[in-house]
Amino acid sequence: MTAITSVKGTRDFYPEDMAFQRWLYASIRAVSEQFGYQEYDGPFLERVDLYAARSGDELVREQSFVFPDRSGELIALRPELTPSLARMIAARSRVLPRPIRWWSFGPFWRYEQPQRGRSREFFQWNIDLLGVNSPEADAEMAAIAAAFLGRVGLGPDAVRILINDRRLAELQLQSIGIPTAQQSAVFRLIDRRDRLGPDAWEAEARRTGLEGRQLEQLQAALADREAWRTSDELRRFFRAAEALGAAQYLEYDPTVIRGLDYYTGTVWEARDAAGEYRAILGGGRYDDLISAVGGDPIPGTGFAMGDVVIRLVLEKYDALPKLRTNPADLMIASFEVESLEPALQLAARFRSAGLRVEWYPQADRLPKQLKFADRQGIPLVAILGPEEIGSKQVTLKNMQTGNQESVAIELAIARVKELAAAQARPSA
């Protein structure tokens, strides 16, 4: 094949895909603003050093698109936003009023093996609350996630938000007698428990250096769904989440750890109830990140959601919205060569009045034009043929009801606006 193919792991966005992206963005914006968050964005290109400091070096070493610029400096296509956020906050840490509530939606790149729910170029919603180190702030983040899920039609029966706290997890490991040096290895082990079978996991646990008694205690801790009660932070977290109306989505899950190294407190993720897909969204508390990139210490908490998994889950639960891909309020049909010019004039008048107007550009048969309008989902067709022109009228056909009426051309704009408003209401 001589055709140049698309880059591995990238997606083409046809109009129907774009309609979904716009809908997703609109939903994200609505929920973010509902909680008073401000939109921002960082650059798509960053120095590799920004990520090297933290993130977990696998992310930058193995999974970033990195290239030297013309001066030889290593540049990365951003694999995540939180370090850029930390840099931006650090740069103005003395002047930004706190708390800082910011959200963003934009493209990211990771050099991964593409799979279902995983691409190399994806969009991600990031939302963070900085300057507040309280369980109630963490609960707000979870409540935002819950509000979003509810808004897009995914109820608590379809999606669960699973919560843990690394401070609690660390205490549990200490009480089992696992030395601090071994902690991150054990965290990684816990993180993989669902993916490995029980036998493979135990073998892996022994390889990590856990003795029989420690292994038993670890198993017991991971099975204890009530351990959150021993944590002040988690008790306050769940109480606040309850007050915020998000409790139905939430569950304490001691096996949730998350891979990123910079999390210092709560860690959590949302998964479909059947456990079929990857995490829909994930986040947690990161209290040391701002100081790590050179700012005053500012605590932070937040989460990120990719556009790929959420779409799969929406499809699975039949919650994908039916979206129009054609924005036109009406199409003008004119099927005699002599009526093309009056049709163009009418289109111009409609547009001047603020209407979105598509003009059918050929003198094709009327059935063909109506079929086109139907397939495009255009709600209204203005027919301007010799009969209408002769009587200075235009025929307006409602494509959903099939009703049509003749209107004097001077009155057409007002009438079309009425009809368009009536159309817009049910679908809004």
Place this chain on the structure above:
RNA sequence: GUGCCUGUAGCUCAAGGGUAGAGCGCCUCACUGUGGAUGAGGAGGCUGCGGGUUCGAAACCCGUCAGGCACCCCA
């Protein structure tokens, strides 16, 4: 980056060494001023790409690219 599976029409899939098919979609017509329904007809393929085996390859072999599954990691 590693292992396994799969690439046939726009989509979902048949044909498992001997002329490449179906359903859906698309186009045309019935209906040259009225869409969706129905019927009839039509277009569309170097079987992902490159090489090999064979009289003959969509099929068998090798490579490569892409997708899927698992690992790794994560949105």
